[in-house]
Amino acid sequence: MRILVTGGAGFLGSHLIDRLMAQGHEVVCLDNFYTGTKRNILKWLDNPYFELIRHDITEPIRLEVDQIYHLACPASPVHYQYNPVKTIKTNVIGTMNMLGLAKRVKARFFLASTSEVYGDPDVHPQTEDYRGNVNCIGIRSCYDEGKRVAETLSFDYHRQNGVDIRVVRIFNTYGPRMLENDGRVVSNFIAQALRNEPLTVYGDGSQTRSFCYVSDLVEGFIRLMNCDEIGPMNLGNPGEYTILELAQKIQHMINPGAEIIFKPLPQDDPKQRQPDITRAKNWLGWEPTVQLNQGLELTIKDFRDRIEGNKQ
Numbered sequence: 351m352r353i354l355v356t357g358g359a360g361f362l363g364s365h366l367i368d369r370l371m372a373q374g375h376e377v378v379c380l381d382n383f384y385t386g387t388k389r390n391i392l393k394w395l396d397n398p399y400f401e402l403i404r405h406d407i408t409e410p411i412r413l414e415v416d417q418i419y420h421l422a423c424p425a426s427p428v429h430y431q432y433n434p435v436k437t438i439k440t441n442v443i444g445t446m447n448m449l450g451l452a453k454r455v456k457a458r459f460f461l462a463s464t465s466e467v468y469g470d471p472d473v474h475p476q477t478e479d480y481r482g483n484v485n486c487i488g489i490r491s492c493y494d495e496g497k498r499v500a501e502t503l504s505f506d507y508h509r510q511n512g513v514d515i516r517v518v519r520i521f522n523t524y525g526p527r528m529l530e531n532d533g534r535v536v537s538n539f540i541a542q543a544l545r546n547e548p549l550t551v552y553g554d555g556s557q558t559r560s561f562c563y564v565s566d567l568v569e570g571f572i573r574l575m576n577c578d579e580i581g582p583m584n585l586g587n588p589g590e591y592t593i594l595e596l597a598q599k600i601q602h603m604i605n606p607g608a609e610i611i612f613k614p615l616p617q618d619d620p621k622q623r624q625p626d627i628t629r630a631k632n633w634l635g636w637e638p639t640v641q642l643n644q645g646l647e648l649t650i651k652d653f654r655d656r657i658e659g660n661k662q
Contacts, residue, residue, distance in 0.1 A: 352376045354415040354457070356407055356448060357422030359386030361527045362462070362520075365564045366419060366571060367391060371400060378413060382406040384436075385424045390527050407444035414455055417575060420448045421462045423497075427490065427616070428533030434492035441496025442503070449507040458514045460575050461504045463582065465521040465623055466494035475590075475624035478519070478582050488618040501582065508580070516574050521586025521625045525564030525645060526652035536561065536646075539597050540653045543604035553615035555594025558622045562587040563645035566638040573634040586625035587638040599642070604650060 353370055357363040358379030363386065370377050376399045379391060383404065394400040405411055407422050423440045424430045430437040445461065452459035468476045469484035484494050507513040524536040531541075542549050562585065570585040591599075594610075601608045630636045 351416040352378065352414065354378045354380060354413060354418045356380045356418070356420050356444075357386060359383060359388060359391050359402075360421065361390070361525070361529065362523065362564065362567065363419075363421045364390035364527060365525070365568050366421070367394065367400075369568050369572060371397065375399070377401070378403065378415060380405050380407065380411070380422065382422075385429050385529060385532070407447055408439050410447045411451065413451065415451075415457050417458045417460065418448055418452050419460045419462070419571065419575070420445065423493075425464070425493075426529070426532035426534045427493075428531065430493040431489055434489075437492040438496040441493070441500045445500040445503050449503055449513060453507060453511050453513050458516065458575065459504065459507075460516045460571070461500055461518070462571075463501050463517055463519045464494070464497045465519055465584070465586065465625065466490065467498050467501065467519060468620075468623075469494060470618060470620040471622060474622050475588065475626040476584065477626040478584055478629055485618050489616075490618050515580055517581035517583070518571065518574055519582050519584050519625075520567065521562060521584065521623060522559045523562045523564055523567045523586070525649055528649070530653065530656065535559065535593055535596060536600075536649065537653070539600040540604065540646075540650055541657065543600055543608050544650075544654055544657050546605065546608070548609040548611045549597045549601055551593055551597050551610055551612050552619065553593075554612065555597065556592050557615075557619065558590045558592050558624065559596070560587045560590050560624050561596070561642055561645070562638055563640035563648075566640050570630060570634065570636045573636055577634060579633045583629050583633065584625040584627055585630055585636075586627065587642075588625055588627055589638075589642060590624045591642070600646065600650075603646060
């Protein structure tokens, strides 16, 4: 098939492209390099079945494709809050443009939504029918309300125009190629420990997250795209850790002497996040296989290579 991946030079997009290329598809990568980097897709640039287009999806584009994986959008608070208007435009206008393309060429459309649609949840763990608790004027709303609108658009295009959609809600994902400065806890802690800096925990560290390794997530993407279910579907690892536990684990793995310091919790930071993955198990036969320690070792090696490479 000929498959379009928006945000294909990013962390998730590049891992997805690796899998699609390995399966023998023709892949078109669309990226404006706001948070993506060419380094992530270098190995494919000379491949005749791979095409890279520098493009911002808030502008329309005409392409012929069979499937669209719509991943384009900065996904970490540091990046999506840096330019919040750009973030919501990417989620609303960008998603509209991609749905319009899917409608025109009759492509199947896959939306990478987020657990952020649940906001600071009152229900634990979160199931797909939970409608969320989002502050629509908060500093995170450019992203979480943006993704909620992206889901709305996807279902409206499906009902009104018959567009074949798939919607996935991604919980915290980590792995090689995460940006060192993206402000997410895994990348923060690893980069700080490798640089002999104190590990920064916001709040008292009792807030929880679940951490899914990138290869598990990509497997879920491909299974959902190629099954008959629409979604929305949670994809994430139901193993729940406090932020302090994660900091101590990474501290122990890299630099046991590193200090852990505490800073005030940012506005609207969710207390708990844990996916209910019953739907993914039942529909796709999917559940995560990579344990946190194993995934962290692979991620730390990648960060170490990059951080030490930058020093030379």
